Amino acid sequence: MKYSRFVVGITLFLVADTLALANETLATIARPQLDANVEAERDSFLSRGYTPLFNGKDLSGWRNPYSHGEASVVDGEIHLKADNKFFLVTEQKYSNFRLSVDIHLPEGPSNSGVMFRCHVDEDAEKKVYGYQAECDGSERRWSGGLFDEARRRWIWPSTKGRSTTQFRAHEEESQKFFAEPRVRDALNRNGWNRYTITCIDDVITIELNGVQTVRFRDAMDSSGFIGIQHHGEKGQTYRFRNLFIKELPLIPASEHVSLTEQEPVSIKRINDKVTLIDFGKVAFGNIVMPVPADGRGTVNVHFGEKIKEGCIDRSPPGTVRYGMTSVRRGQQRGNWIVPTPVDDRNIQQSGRMNANPPAVLTPSAWQPVMPFRWIEIEGLEADFAFDQICRRAAFSKTWNDDASSFECSDETLNRIWDLCKYSIKATTFAGVYVDGDRERIPYEADAYLNQLSHYSTDDHVTMAARTFDWLMENGTWPTEWAPHMVFMAHAEWMNSGDTKWLQQRYESLKSKTLLHRSGDDGLVRSDELDRSRHDIVDWPQKERDGFVFTEINTVVNAFHIEALKQMAEMAMAVGKTEDADAFAARAELAVAAFQKTLFDEETGIYRDGVGTEHSSIHANFFPLAFGLVPEDKQAGVVDWLATKGMDCSVYAAQYFMDALFQNGGEHKALALMLADGDRSWKHMVNSGTTITWEAWEMKYKPNQDWNHAWGAAPANLLPRHVLGVQPVRPGWKRVLVRPCPGDLKFARGKVPSKHGPIHVDWNCESGFKLSVDLPEGVTANLDLPELEGAESVSVNGSAVSVTKKQNRWVLDGEFSGSILVEAN
Structure with a gap:
């Protein structure tokens, strides 16, 4: 009896000691x-x-x-x-x-x-x-x-x-x-x-x-x-x-953005007082024009993003931009710089909205800028030199139009690529990624999507790291936006390979994992305020597919677990091995609870949270995109998602498409991108817009703007999944080439990397052929779609062994240089 009490006492002591150690470890990584x-x-x-x-x-x-x-x-x-x-x-x-x-x-x-x-x-x-x-x-x-x-x-x-x-x-x-x-x-x-x-x-x-x-x-x-x-x-x-x-304030554009003078694409005299000038695409800027040599009175310059019945729409919907600037004719010589009107919200450093961080300013020397494609000049004679009017458009100083390319057998998809690539270029005007022109404020989720697309379209990207630092000091309110900071750091490290940069920022990321809201089971809890305001799931609210908010939320926890997994990887990279083990252990704990409490064995899909039987697409594609769905459950989740439409916003569509492309659902992903109706990029590109929108249509977000880069996800989805090129080692030392053809017959293009462009050209009209040119210093793993009737795979004429994984053929070994893969 005494011995039993002694053993119990020792056991309780050891348990208490273990719990104390676990709590201490948790405090270290929290x-x-x-x-x-x-x-x-x-x-x-x-x-x-x-x-x-x-x-x-x-x-x-x-x-x-x-x-x-x-x-x-x-x-x-x-x-x-x-x-x-x-x-x-x-x-x-x-x-x-x-x-x-x-x-x-x-x-x-x-x-x-x-x-x-x-x-x-x-x-x-x-x-x-x-x-x-x-x-x-x-x-x-x-x-x-x-x-x-x-x-x-x-x-x-x-x-x-x-x-x-x-x-x-x-x-x-x-x-x-x-x-x-x-x-x-x-x-x-x-x-x-x-x-x-x-x-x-x-x-x-x-x-x-x-x-x-x-x-x-x-x-x-x-x-x-x-x-x-x-x-x-x-x-x-x-x-x-x-x-x-x-x-403060910092003005990133002062060092990192320049103004480019652009000539008109067309000039049209509308009536005896007004001339309409089209610059072809929307850009952030203002205009420079010759000063009339003589005359008196006022010249009105109208700036617009939207055209209506052949004229600039002066009462556009939502936050689609229109503005007018008046200038007086007089005894001046040379050129006028005609600024755009100033929207106070775009320059506020301490606005009335308590949640909002300061707006990102542009240099005062530029004079004010706004997004516009058209101008109407009112008050100048027909013989004025309208062809000498130029738009001063703001773009990143290092933007390289030739850094990337994409072409495939579907012409609409090519147009989508062009729209999305230009959207990334046009929204570099502020020197950091901002949310279009409504507030000119970086938001974490917007910035991450923008970052992925910037890496896929340009070859000298410093804006992502700069935006990361800005957001670490000017964070916003949504729950899931915090883990996006972990994603941003991980993506920058994967792109640049700069471990010193990561080491200098690693500790600050610990406050972004949501660990402070997690319980003993590893899952994040949401109190009443979190459920009513902070937990965002998707935006705007009507794009949530009926999501039911509960204390333990499937989407929030999917983000939390992915952040823990990435933190473990980054901790190991910067030499914090104990942290790495602690993050990995915490992720393992949370994954077990996630699967046990949130997966519905009867339906084979995930519920929105504990305490509800409702299953939204968000509760399923986020876990799928983050690799949380066990292998034996993946097909069921993918099949269920394949029955759904684009029941999410343009933001969440990034993750929906990622989930499908990564798990054998590329036919569905491409079909959704190219779908008829108003919830696809086909609709967006057919509308005539030249920069992607904040939402699929005005009716889904009546206050949306028309210059929002988080709507440009195909700029990264097409290179990463259709061409199939993604880094798997920091600094692009090793890449995965995993083309997902879907119903396409061919695709070719150029993907930027730290070491130079990666050229990919594949064709599946007769068998499957893949040509890859890798820059020096880069190796590749190759992963091909399984083709009916194909019996062997060769690389540069020599047969290679493959491992079948689900509906893919993974080639054994690593490859470098110029590679020609044939499956017959």
């Missing part, structure tokens, strides 16, 4: 861990556009306005010692910025913080006053809170006796927020803590170790100094490192 290597951190910040506030050697640029307090530099850190409270402050003032500071509190009673937009009054007793991001070492745990030093005191959270009346209104709400475990436990009490503070106009945001603790509007101060605090505990040393700032 949020960013700060690197102890100061030089590595410095390189990381510099690579993301930050400027050091501290050079690591001395206190240049800093001053102590007090007669007490000691500041010194020790091993690349700033150490503060004092018997009374004091602040070390910068000599320079800052207005709009993103600031990062690491703080290490001493043991025992301690309190510190980061002052920002603060002020110094040399004659006052409390010399430094203003905004402070709180670092609270007490049991109160309000670290990351917003405090107004020597003025209004606690702003968020607020409390009786220590907050002014205006902030007491949210006392209960704010204290409840700071009691939430993720916020309450954000501070690493006995280690380093990263504070990230963003100020844009009157919007103040504070993040602590990757957890947002404050987003608050306050207009008390618009500029001031940066400061760090010693709270005054005698004998205590406060340590600070990695002090970096990025002044």
Whole structure:
């Protein structure tokens, strides 16, 4: 009996110890861990556009306005010692910025913080006053809170006796927020803590170790100094490192985009006052035109994306663009640059919509731009030199029209390719990927789809990595958009092979996996607010195929698991083997629960979530696209999806098509892309548009715009699946060539890679022939469609062995150089 109690006791001890270790491991991969290597951190910040506030050697640029307090530099850190409270402050003032500071509190009673937009009054007793991001070492745990030093005191959270009346209104709400475990436990009490503070106009945001603790509007101060605090505990040393700032706004187009002058395609005099000029395709820009030599009055320039009855549609639907600019004739010489009208939403840095990050600005030297194809000139005589009017169109400086090509036996598919490729080019105007012209804001899902297509169409792509950095600092609200950041990083690494770039960003990705919302079974939970707002499934809402939202959501968990799998792969690449094992184990746990709780054995497909019997196509094609469907269940899911139409948005269609192409459903995928009706790319291209739309039609999203690159998925689907070229090793060191012909007779094209173009030409009119030209340094695995009647496969005239996998023939070995494959 005593022995049994002893064994039980030991067992319970071991179980508790194992659980503690598991929780510790989970905490390590659930949020960013700060690197102890100061030089590595410095390189990381510099690579993301930050400027050091501290050079690591001395206190240049800093001053102590007090007669007490000691500041010194020790091993690349700033150490503060004092018997009374004091602040070390910068000599320079800052207005709009993103600031990062690491703080290490001493043991025992301690309190510190980061002052920002603060002020110094040399004659006052409390010399430094203003905004402070709180670092609270007490049991109160309000670290990351917003405090107004020597003025209004606690702003968020607020409390009786220590907050002014205006902030007491949210006392209960704010204290409840700071009691939430993720916020309450954000501070690493006995280690380093990263504070990230963003100020844009009157919007103040504070993040602590990757957890947002404050987003608050306050207009008390618009500029001031940066400061760090010693709270005054005698004998205590406060340590600070990695002090970096990025002044805002950034204007990526200044360095990465140029204006190209384009001549008119056609000029037509509509009546005795108006001339219509067509530039052939929509582009973001404005115009330059000769100044009339004489005359008085006003010339009106109308810009439009849409034509109606031979004239520019001046009342277009949704956010299809129209605008007019008036210019006065006078005694000028030379050329007018005629700017487009300014849409305030496209330039807002702190708009009224609290969820929106700042809009991406274009250079002021350009003058305003907008998307348009046509202009109407009103008020110029018929003999004016209209042929000398040019559009100044904005495109990426490095865009290469010759980097890619695609042609196949279906002419409509060729037109779809041309439309989608140009859509990617035309939407490079801002220097980062933005959501068309409604807000000019990057969104994570939009950016990922844009990124995939940019890699498939251009050969010098830096915009994807730049957009990734922008979004890591300006994230948006949907649940599934966060894992897209993991996808973006993985795709950039696969394309560039730049492990150093990945290493500098790896830790920050941990906050994007949704691990903080997962339970003991590994599955993500969605509370009431998540289900009503954050969990997006598809957009707009009417494109969700009747999806039923529950606490455990199939789509959200599919994204979560895919993010974990990619994190495991990237952790291994940057040498974080323990992280890699932990991510892989967590993914395995979640996959088991996913299959057990969400798959309906009776119907052979997935339910939308736990607690509903409804099965949408989204609950099935997302798991299929992410490789979550067990091999013995795949055919059933594919067959069920083959009975469905395009019951999803142009965004989700990327994943729907991926799922079909990857799992033997290429006939269905091509049929959907080319379908009659208004839910296909055939409809889009037949409409006459020259840039893809945000939705299939206006009736599905009445406020849609007509210049949205997330509608351009065929720009990557056709090279990746019909030509069949995808990287399987970072930096395109090894590729998979896996053509999916469907009903097509032939396809040929050029796919960009880091090492040069990959040429593919296949024909299945008589047997199957595949020609592949690989650049030096690239090897390929070959995967062919199984052909009826074919008995053997040869490469460059020599027979090769193959392995049959489902309805494909996988050629054994790797190949390089010029390859001719024949199946007969």
